[in-house]
Amino acid sequence: MDVIITTEQENPGRIAADAIARLVHRNPEAVLGLATGSSPLSIYADLADRVAAGTLSLARVRGFMLDEYVGLPADHPQRYRNVIDRDLVACTDLDPTLVHGPDGLAEDIPAACAAYEDAIDDAGGVDLQILGIGVDGHIGFNEPGSSLGSRTRIKTLTRQTRQDNARFFDGDVDAVPQHCLTQGIATIMAARRIVLVATGQAKAEAVHHLVEGSISAMWPATVLQMHPAVTVILDSASASRL
Ligand code: GLP
Numbered sequence: 001m002d003v004i005i006t007t008e009q010e011n012p013g014r015i016a017a018d019a020i021a022r023l024v025h026r027n028p029e030a031v032l033g034l035a036t037g038s039s040p041l042s043i044y045a046d047l048a049d050r051v052a053a054g055t056l057s058l059a060r061v062r063g064f065m066l067d068e069y070v071g072l073p074a075d076h077p078q079r080y081r082n083v084i085d086r087d088l089v090a091c092t093d094l095d096p097t098l099v100h101g102p103d104g105l106a107e108d109i110p111a112a113c114a115a116y117e118d119a120i121d122d123a124g125g126v127d128l129q130i131l132g133i134g135v136d137g138h139i140g141f142n143e144p145g146s147s148l149g150s151r152t153r154i155k156t157l158t159r160q161t162r163q164d165n166a167r168f169f170d171g172d173v174d175a176v177p178q179h180c181l182t183q184g185i186a187t188i189m190a191a192r193r194i195v196l197v198a199t200g201q202a203k204a205e206a207v208h209h210l211v212e213g214s215i216s217a218m219w220p221a222t223v224l225q226m227h228p229a230v231t232v233i234l235d236s237a238s239a240s241r242l
Helices: 012-026 041-053 080-087 109-122 159-169 185-189 201-212 220-226
Strands: 002-005 031-034 062-065 067-069 128-131 153-156 179-182 193-198 230-234
Touching (some): 012 041, 012 128, 062 080, 062 109, 067 080, 109 153, 109 179, 193 220, 201 220, 201 230
Parallel strands (some): 031 062, 128 193, 193 230
Antiparallel strands (some): 067 179, 153 179
8 A cells, every 4th residue: 555645735636636647548448436525526626627738538438436325316416426427527528428326216226236336347347446535434435344345235324424424415414315325345446456535634533544454344444455556645634643
C-alpha cells in the first residue's frame, strides 16, 4: 500500500487524476470503478479540466459504479446514477451508455446483483477503482461486519452512514434509504488497481485502521492491505492518527 500525505498546496484529486490519465492514455477503453460521496469530487473536477483542455478523452472509457440506493425514484437527485451523471458524465466526454451501476429499482434484486457482477466480468474487470472511505471504515457501502469475500448484494445501511449522508437529503436522516446495493469487498478487491482518497479529521480513525490496523470485517477497508496495488491519498487531517 502506497500512502501519500499531501501538503496544503497539493490537491489529492489531481494526484488520483494523474494515475487515471496515465491509464487512459495507455488504454483509451480502460474500465474505471466510480465512487460517489464527496471524496472523489476533486478527482472528477480535475478530470473535467483535462477533458476541457483537450489533454484527455474519456469518450471510450467504461465505468462501473460502486453502489446505489435501493428504491429511490429514477429522477431522484440523490440516486447515485444521477449523481455520477451530474458530477462526472456531464462535465466530461464520458459516454453515458458506457457507464453502469447496480439497479436499485430492480424487482428481482439478487438477479440484478448477479447481472452486475457478470457485466463487470464481461468488460474484463475493473482496471482502476476509485474509492472513498466511510467514517466507520466502509468501502462502497460495505458496512462493518461485511464479509470480506462478498460480491454485489443488498445491504442495510447503518444509522451512522445514514446520518453521515443526511446532508445530501436536506439533513433529514429519515429520507435516506435504509437499503443499498453495493459491490462486495471481493468485487472491489478484484480491481487491478485501487486509488483511495480521504480528507478531513472525521476520517482520521478510519484511515488509522486502514493503514495500521489489523485486518478485520469490523473495519472493512483494512482488507485493502491485502491488495497488491493500492494508493491511499490523504490530507494532513485524515492522516493525523498515523
Ligand atoms: C458513502 C459512499 C461511499 C463513500 C463514503 C464516504 O456512503 N457509499 O462510497 O466512500 O460514503 O463518503 P464521503 O466521501 O462523502 O465522505
